[in-house]
Amino acid sequence: QLSSTFYTTTCPNVTSVVRGVVEQAQQNDIRIGAKLIRVHFHDCFVNGCDGSIMLDNADGIESEKDAAPNQSTDGYDVVDDIKTALENVCPGVVSCADILAIASQILVSANGGPTWEVQLGRRDSRTANRAGTTAIPSPFENLEQIAKKFSDVGLDSTDLVALSGAHTFGRARCATFVHRLYNFSGTGNPDPTIDTTYLETLRQICPNGGNGGTLADLDQSTRDGFDNNYFANLQNKRGLLQTDQELFSTSGDTVAIVNRFANSQSDFFDSFGQSMINMGNIRPLTGSDGEIRSDCKRVN
Ligand code: HEM
Numbered sequence: 001q002l003s004s005t006f007y008t009t010t011c012p013n014v015t016s017v018v019r020g021v022v023e024q025a026q027q028n029d030i031r032i033g034a035k036l037i038r039v040h041f042h043d044c045f046v047n048g049c050d051g052s053i054m055l056d057n058a059d060g061i062e063s064e065k066d067a068a069p070n071q072s073t074d075g076y077d078v079v080d081d082i083k084t085a086l087e088n089v090c091p092g093v094v095s096c097a098d099i100l101a102i103a104s105q106i107l108v109s110a111n112g113g114p115t116w117e118v119q120l121g122r123r124d125s126r127t128a129n130r131a132g133t134t135a136i137p138s139p140f141e142n143l144e145q146i147a148k149k150f151s152d153v154g155l156d157s158t159d160l161v162a163l164s165g166a167h168t169f170g171r172a173r174c175a176t177f178v179h180r181l182y183n184f185s186g187t188g189n190p191d192p193t194i195d196t197t198y199l200e201t202l203r204q205i206c207p208n209g210g211n212g213g214t215l216a217d218l219d220q221s222t223r224d225g226f227d228n229n230y231f232a233n234l235q236n237k238r239g240l241l242q243t244d245q246e247l248f249s250t251s252g253d254t255v256a257i258v259n260r261f262a263n264s265q266s267d268f269f270d271s272f273g274q275s276m277i278n279m280g281n282i283r284p285l286t287g288s289d290g291e292i293r294s295d296c297k298r299v300n
């Protein structure tokens with residue numbers, strides 16, 4: 001039911017308004033695109049793409065932000081700035097859930113990635129689902145568990161591999177991958193699927209027992225550029241997260257897809273756009289369901 005022309009008559013300048021705010025935000029924070037696409041992903045996997053992740057604790061809401069998978073999510077201030085700018089030109093029209101979808105596309109493309117026709121018309125939830133955040137994939141799960149979480153929301157292996165390609169930019173805390181570096185699965189050895197030179201680099205960033213909050217680049221070759229280098233990294237045993245590397249190092253249908261995207265950036269870009277549309281279509285609220293929040297942090 002979503003459509004690329006949803007706001008054509010009600011808020012014709014929506015894209016340019018969002019673009020103005022996010023391009024400004026990117027001047028101060030090169031990671032803003034990475035942060036916002038991740039919020040969009042974590043929103044869509046819990047009760048669908050309904051803006052539930054953005055609600056703060058208030059009015060009986062138990063915020064999803066307080067759940068473990070969301071504790072390092074960020075960028076909400078920029079969503080608020082976008083919302084304020086949109087309320088000035090088209091009050092009560094553009095949902096917070098749609099803001100995430102639009103901002104994600106603009107910032108992926110601004111960092112060198114593809115464009116796609118963003119589908120719009122989502123409405124915002126009046127509830128959050130903190131317990132439901134267990135549906136968000138964890139970096140400590142194996143490929144089978146990750147693939148199950150994707151298929152639970154209607155996404156297939158191509159979607160899984162393409163969308164994991166968002167790890168072509170952004171950062172991850174040591175806490176999310178240090179288990180691979182010193183004593184992997186109780187073996188007393190590092191994860192054998194890490195390249196030895198890369199292992200040394202990562203051990204320097206994340207000493208054994210050190211600060212779990214230190215950041216590493218998800219794509220060490222082009223940390224801020226949206227490109228297909230992420231897939232070549234996987235072929236070279238240079239995936240940062242266990243869940244990244246398993247897409248190539250665990251046998252199954254994802255291996256051939258990694259190889260295809262490593263060989264062809266345009267194949268990756270085409271699939272990425274299509275998979276973003278697929279992810280954005282997870283159980284949206286439409287019609288008269290939900291509401292258009294005037295403040296993304298609160299129900300009306
Ligand atoms: C396949 C399952 C996935 C897992 C297990 C996973 C896990 C993670 C983890 C652990 C981090 C680092 C968070 C931290 O430091 O606390 C991260 C960062 C990130 N993820 Fe994923 N992710 C997955 C899929 C996705 C998808 C589908 C997208 C978007 C389409 C995405 C976009 C990002 C981005 C852009 C960052 C960097 C954020 C920043 O710089 O702040 N991830 N992910």
Ligand SMILES: [Ca+2]
Nearest residue numbers: 043046048052
């Ligand atoms: Ca949601």
Ligand SMILES: [Ca+2]
Nearest residue numbers: 168219222225
């Ligand atoms: Ca990159």
